Amino acid sequence: MHKVWAVVRREFLERVRTKWFIISTILGPVFFVGMGVLPSLLLARKGRASDIVVVHEHSPTLAERVEVALNRSGRFRVQRESVATLSEAVLDTLTQRVRREDIDGFLILSAATIESGRSEYRGRNVSSLSDISVLERSVRQAVIIERLNRRGVDPGVVQEAQSGIDLTTLRISRRGSTGESGQATFFLGYGLSLILYIVILAYGITVMRSVIQEKQDRIIEILISSLKPFQLMLGKVIGVGGVGMVQMAVWAAFGFATMKYRTQLVGLFGADASAARSVQLPALGAELMLLTLVYFLLGYFLYSALFAVVGAAVNNETEAGQAQQPVMMVLIVTLFIAIAALNDPASELAVIGSMIPFSAPILMPVRLAIGDVPTQQIGLSLASMVAGVAAIVWVAARIYRIGILMYGKRPSPRELLRWARQS
Amino acid sequence: MTNNFVVEIDSISKRFSGHVAVAELSLRVPRGAVYGLLGPNGAGKTTSIRMMMNITQPDAGVIRLFGDDKGGRHHSARIGYLPEERGLYRKMKVLEHLVFLAEAKGVRRHEAERKANEWLDRMGLGDWKRRKVEELSKGMQQKVQFIGTMLHEPELLILDEPFSGLDPINQQVLKETIVQLARGGTTVIFSTHQMEVAEKICDHVCIIARGTKVLDGALADVKRRHGGTHVAVAFEDGASGATAMKSVSDLVAKADDSGVFAELTLLDGVDPQRLLDRFVGAGIRLRRFERIEPSLHRIFLDLAGPEAAAPERRETSNA
Numbered sequence: 001m002h003k004v005w006a007v008v009r010r011e012f013l014e015r016v017r018t019k020w021f022i023i024s025t026i027l028g029p030v031f032f033v034g035m036g037v038l039p040s041l042l043l044a045r046k047g048r049a050s051d052i053v054v055v056h057e058h059s060p061t062l063a064e065r066v067e068v069a070l071n072r073s074g075r076f077r078v079q080r081e082s083v084a085t086l087s088e089a090v091l092d093t094l095t096q097r098v099r100r101e102d103i104d105g106f107l108i109l110s111a112a113t114i115e116s117g118r119s120e121y122r123g124r125n126v127s128s129l130s131d132i133s134v135l136e137r138s139v140r141q142a143v144i145i146e147r148l149n150r151r152g153v154d155p156g157v158v159q160e161a162q163s164g165i166d167l168t169t170l171r172i173s174r175r176g177s178t179g180e181s182g183q184a185t186f187f188l189g190y191g192l193s194l195i196l197y198i199v200i201l202a203y204g205i206t207v208m209r210s211v212i213q214e215k216q217d218r219i220i221e222i223l224i225s226s227l228k229p230f231q232l233m234l235g236k237v238i239g240v241g242g243v244g245m246v247q248m249a250v251w252a253a254f255g256f257a258t259m260k261y262r263t264q265l266v267g268l269f270g271a272d273a274s275a276a277r278s279v280q281l282p283a284l285g286a287e288l289m290l291l292t293l294v295y296f297l298l299g300y301f302l303y304s305a306l307f308a309v310v311g312a313a314v315n316n317e318t319e320a321g322q323a324q325q326p327v328m329m330v331l332i333v334t335l336f337i338a339i340a341a342l343n344d345p346a347s348e349l350a351v352i353g354s355m356i357p358f359s360a361p362i363l364m365p366v367r368l369a370i371g372d373v374p375t376q377q378i379g380l381s382l383a384s385m386v387a388g389v390a391a392i393v394w395v396a397a398r399i400y401r402i403g404i405l406m407y408g409k410r411p412s413p414r415e416l417l418r419w420a421r422q423s
Numbered sequence: 424m425t426n427n428f429v430v431e432i433d434s435i436s437k438r439f440s441g442h443v444a445v446a447e448l449s450l451r452v453p454r455g456a457v458y459g460l461l462g463p464n465g466a467g468k469t470t471s472i473r474m475m476m477n478i479t480q481p482d483a484g485v486i487r488l489f490g491d492d493k494g495g496r497h498h499s500a501r502i503g504y505l506p507e508e509r510g511l512y513r514k515m516k517v518l519e520h521l522v523f524l525a526e527a528k529g530v531r532r533h534e535a536e537r538k539a540n541e542w543l544d545r546m547g548l549g550d551w552k553r554r555k556v557e558e559l560s561k562g563m564q565q566k567v568q569f570i571g572t573m574l575h576e577p578e579l580l581i582l583d584e585p586f587s588g589l590d591p592i593n594q595q596v597l598k599e600t601i602v603q604l605a606r607g608g609t610t611v612i613f614s615t616h617q618m619e620v621a622e623k624i625c626d627h628v629c630i631i632a633r634g635t636k637v638l639d640g641a642l643a644d645v646k647r648r649h650g651g652t653h654v655a656v657a658f659e660d661g662a663s664g665a666t667a668m669k670s671v672s673d674l675v676a677k678a679d680d681s682g683v684f685a686e687l688t689l690l691d692g693v694d695p696q697r698l699l700d701r702f703v704g705a706g707i708r709l710r711r712f713e714r715i716e717p718s719l720h721r722i723f724l725d726l727a728g729p730e731a732a733a734p735e736r737r738e739t740s741n742a
Contacts, residue, residue, distance in 0.1 A: 006526035014515065218510025222571070225476040225506070226499040226527040405478065 003227050007235025008242065011210065015243045025247050029254030033265065049074060050104040050131065052123065053094060055081045057111040062146050066109065069138035075131055079103075086110055091122075098124060107135065114146050186342055189370040192292065193338035196362045200299050201331055203244040204307040205324070210236055211311025211404065212320055220404050229401035237304045244300065291378070292365040298385045299361020303327065305389075305396035312403030313411055323410065334359040338366045345371040355381050357388025395420050427454050428487075429579050429610045430475065435484030437470055444470040445634045447484070452612055452627070457605045459625035460614040461719075463727060467634040468614035469507050472583050476504055488579070495581075500529040503577035507584050507614075509568050511556045517567055518543065518552035524571045535574070542570040546596070565593050569600065580604065582613040586620055598624065618720040628719065632727040646716045651676075652689040653721065654698060657711035659683075667707040671698055679721060684711075686721055 015021055052070075056063040063080050070076040083090050086108060094106045105123020113119050119139050126132065141162065148158050214220045223232055258265065306327045314320045337359060341350035345367045354363040354373075360381050367373050402419040403411070411419070430452035437445045445467040452458045460468050473479045475486055476495035488498050495502055512520055518539055525535035543552050546566045551559060556567065565588075572580065580601070586594055601624060605611050615621050621628060622642070629639035638645060658664040661682045668680060674697060677688040689695065695714050702709060717725075 003527055003529060006523060009526075010515075010519075010523050013519075014512075213512075217512055218508040219512055220510070221473075221478060221506040221508055222504065222510065222524065223527060224478050225495060225502075225504045226524075226529075228496065 004231045004235045004238075007227065007232055008239040011236050011239025012242045015206070015240065016246065021243065021247070025250050028247070028251040029258075033254070033258045049077045050123070050125075051077045051079075052121075053079050053081050053097070053103055053106040054109065055083060055086070055090065055094060055106055056109040056113075057084070057086055058082060059109055059111065059113065059146075061149075062114060062142055063109055065142035065145060066107070066138050069141060070134070073134045073138070075134050095122065098122070107139070109139075113139075114143055114150070117143055185370050189342045189345075189366045190339070192369050193335060193342075193362050193366045196292075196296060196299065196365060197331060197335045197338075199244060199248065199296065200303050200361065201328070203240055203300060204303040204327070206240050206243070207237055207304040208307035208311035208320060208324065209317065210240065211308050211400070212314065212317060215311075215404060215407070216316060224405065229404060230397045233305075233308055233397055233400050237301060237308065240304065241297070241300055288365070288368050291368055294382070295361045295365050295385070298357075298389050302357060302361070302385075302389045302392050303331065305393045309396045309399045309403065309416070312400040312406075313416060315407060315410070319410060330358050331362075334362050338362045341366055342370060345373075351377065355384055357385050357392070360385050398422075428452060429454050429456075429489060430612065431487040432471070432475075433485045433487075435471070435474060435481040435486060437467075437474060437479065437481050443634050445474070445481070448631065448634070448636055449484075450629050450636065450639055452610060455605070455608055455610055456627045457601070457625050458610070458612045459621040459628040460612060460631065461616065461618065461621055461628055461723060462614075462631040462637075463616055466631045466727075468631065469583055470634075471631070472581055472612075472614060475581060476502070498579075499527075500575060501578045503572040503575070503580045503582075505568065505572045505580075505582040505585055507587075509565070509588070511564060511567060511571075513555070513557040515556055516553055517548065517556060517559070520556060521567065521571055521574055525575050528575055530575045538574050538576070539570070542574055546570060562590050562593055565589055566596065569597060573600065573604065578609060580609055580611045580613075582611070584615060585613050586615060586617060618718070618723050622719040630723060630727055637726045638722075642719070645722065646719075649717045649722050649725070651691075651717060652693065652695060653715050653717045654687045654689065654695050655684070655711060655713045655715045656687065656702075656709060657684045659708040659710060663707050666705065667702055670705045670707070671701050674698055674701070677721075677725070679724065686715070686718060688717070688721065688725075 054063050054066055054070075060080075060082065063082070067078045067080055070078050091108075094103075097103050098105060101124075104125070105121060108120040108122070110119070117140075121132070121135055145158055145162065148161075149155065214223065227235075307324065310320060310323045310327060314323050334353070337349060337353045341347065341353070341363060344350065350363060350367060353359040354367055354377070364373070364378070364381050368378075398420045399416050402422060403416075428451045430450070432448060432450050434447045434449050435445060436443070436447055448467070448471060460471065462468050470479065474481045475488065477497075485492055486494070488495060489501065495504070512523075515523070518536070521539035521543070522532065522535045525539065526532055530538075540549075540552070543549050546569075548559075548563060548566060548570075551563065556564060559567065572582070582601075585597055585601075589597060598620075601611055601613075605624075625642055627639070627641055628645060630637040640648075656667070658667055664680070664683055664685065668675075668678065668685065671687075674689055674693045675687050676690045679686040687698070689698065699712055702712070
């Protein structure tokens with residue numbers, strides 16, 4: 001054990017001291033702060049209201065309704081302009097005004113707009129989705145009211161029909177309504193699957209690089225004369241895993257601090273504190289965090305053992321780029337299933353996937369984050385994970401033991417199997 | 424300890440995908456010996472050493488180190504091993520590297536650190552201990568490698584081709600260190616194909632060729648057993664050497680002719696005096712004429728010569 005500890009220590013210290021580690025550990029929190037604060041800032045951004053002209057062919061009531069709706073949104077300052085016909089000359093003049101930056105754009109309501117439902121907006125910036133949707137909504141509402149009025153519908157009824165509809169989605173878990181919005185849950189699941197994918201991949205590849213480095217530096221033989229190959233592999237996996245844990249702990253600490261002091265942070269950027277509260281953030285339960293940690297560790301062990309095999313089977317990083325493809329593919333497919341599962345966490349694919357050791361480390365935490373998972377499924381999944389990890393680490397260690405001493409031609413999959421069987 | 428052998432190997436064999444690397448090899452290394460494992464390239468020296476160190480397993484046979492068969496890895500704290508493939512973590516700092524190597528052998532950390540500092544100072548690398556290995560010159564890296572091998576004061580040193588690739592200064596450093604450790608009671612096994620070096624520092628030798636033992640024993644016994652009449656001659660220049668060799672060709676069984684120097688094995692029953700008479704008669708000027716014991720080189724050529732022409736094997740594995 002003392003020997004394994006020496007390897008753990010070396011792997012850990014050598015990696016924690018690298019520039020890469022320091023940079024990514026610092027950049028991570030910057031990213032989290034951004035994620036925590038940016039949405040509030042974006043919402044809070046009042047911005048400059050756009051000056052637009054609503055030009056219409058003698059449909060003053062429609063134009064007025066549009067104007068009222070647009071003004072109410074606070075995004076536009078509207079001037080109405082009535083013309084006899086929407087001639088090229090009229091449009092040219094307005095286009096000139098846009099070019100002179102006199103106005104930001106103009107909305108065209110033709111005589112036929114009410115019947116056809118067609119209108120047009122021309123402006124400098126047509127890529128702001130939220131602005132465009134305000135325009136569209138305003139025009140649609142105004143057109144609908146006009147149509148109803150023409151058919152003689154009682155203005156009172158129209159008024160009533162117009163009153164807003166607001167759909168709020170709340171997630172219900174076993175403990176009742178969580179007060180957590182559907183959107184927040186989605187983002188939690190999405191973020192979780194991405195983070196698990198990235199971290200398992202990044203540290204798995206680190207293990208692989210470490211194995212290749214020992215082969216390339218030709219130090220492996222000295223090591224193997226002192227340590228059993230399994231001790232070396234174990235020490236390496238634990239050491240690199242430790243680096244990952246430290247990094248994630250730093251990130252988590254920053255993450256929590258950001259969430260906790262979000263109001264103040266948003267304030268620092270000069271926005272209103274209420275903006276911070278208006279963005280719903282997902283709640284992270286202790287149970288979810290603990291299970292996620294367990295799945296991360298099991299997944300990391302499984303994939304780092306596979307990556308160690310890749311490292312042992314190749315001579316250099318260039319070869320590794322190719323040889324790691326099969327392992328990467330399994331992870332990528334898992335990520336896709338996880339993202340699909342965000343919409344339907346109880347689908348057959350998601351349930352089966354969360355029982356298979358290769359995909360469970362990402363799928364199960366995602367399912368746990370977005371919906372309830374029956375306890376027996378969690379138990380089954382954990383049992384299959386533990387068994388799978390034990391089996392794969394065992395096979396991997398047997399291939400690794402032979403592979404690390406081999407140089408030259410890259411072994412075929414069949415040869416790898418032969419190594420695993422070799423005594 | 425019930426016996427006086429640090430290493431006992433009983434008919435070990437190892438084959439790699441159809442190729443026999445070692446066949447039925449047996450040898451015994453007495454405690455305190457400087458033991459030379461000699462043979463041409465591809466003879467099976469490295470494979471034998473690797474089997475002692477548990478890096479590969481023999482297909483058959485038994486290896487006992489320090490009286491048991493637990494293997495080199497089990498005893499790694501008592502063994503210093505210098506593999507044929509030299510290597511260090513390039514990115515690690517020198518002192519930390521040495522401490523890690525010792526810890527991996529089971530030496531306690533503070534103990535390892537103390538000894539590493541001692542050795543680095545002794546080898547003149549004291550100022551470099553906080554530098555990365557890759558910043559060191561090749562010669563300095565070789566020294567770090569020796570220190571890593573000997574730091575934990577092993578009872579047994581196993582060195583695979585220790586002198587190959589060394590600059591003359593480090594060759595001298597290594598030789599002196601080996602002699603010093605051997606005098607202090609350390610058993611040293613080393614493999615080489617350089618007979619001159621082996622002849623100077625070994626007291627026991629084992630010559631292997633094509634995976635099988637050709638001969639072993641104490642160097643003095645080996646020489647005595649080899650028999651024959653051997654003469655060393657040195658000529659004024661290469662031209663007179665050529666004339667001289669021609670003039671005695673009917674008296675000589677074998678000649679290791681190096682131009683101005685030659686080691687001659689005389690035919691049975693030929694008196695060396697006749698050889699000298701011929702040279703004098705032919706007017707050859709000699710710088711040396713000496714009756715000698717056969718050199719290890721001569722013995723090696725006689726015994727392993729035909730075997731040494733073993734077909735070249737393409738190595739795909741590091742076996």
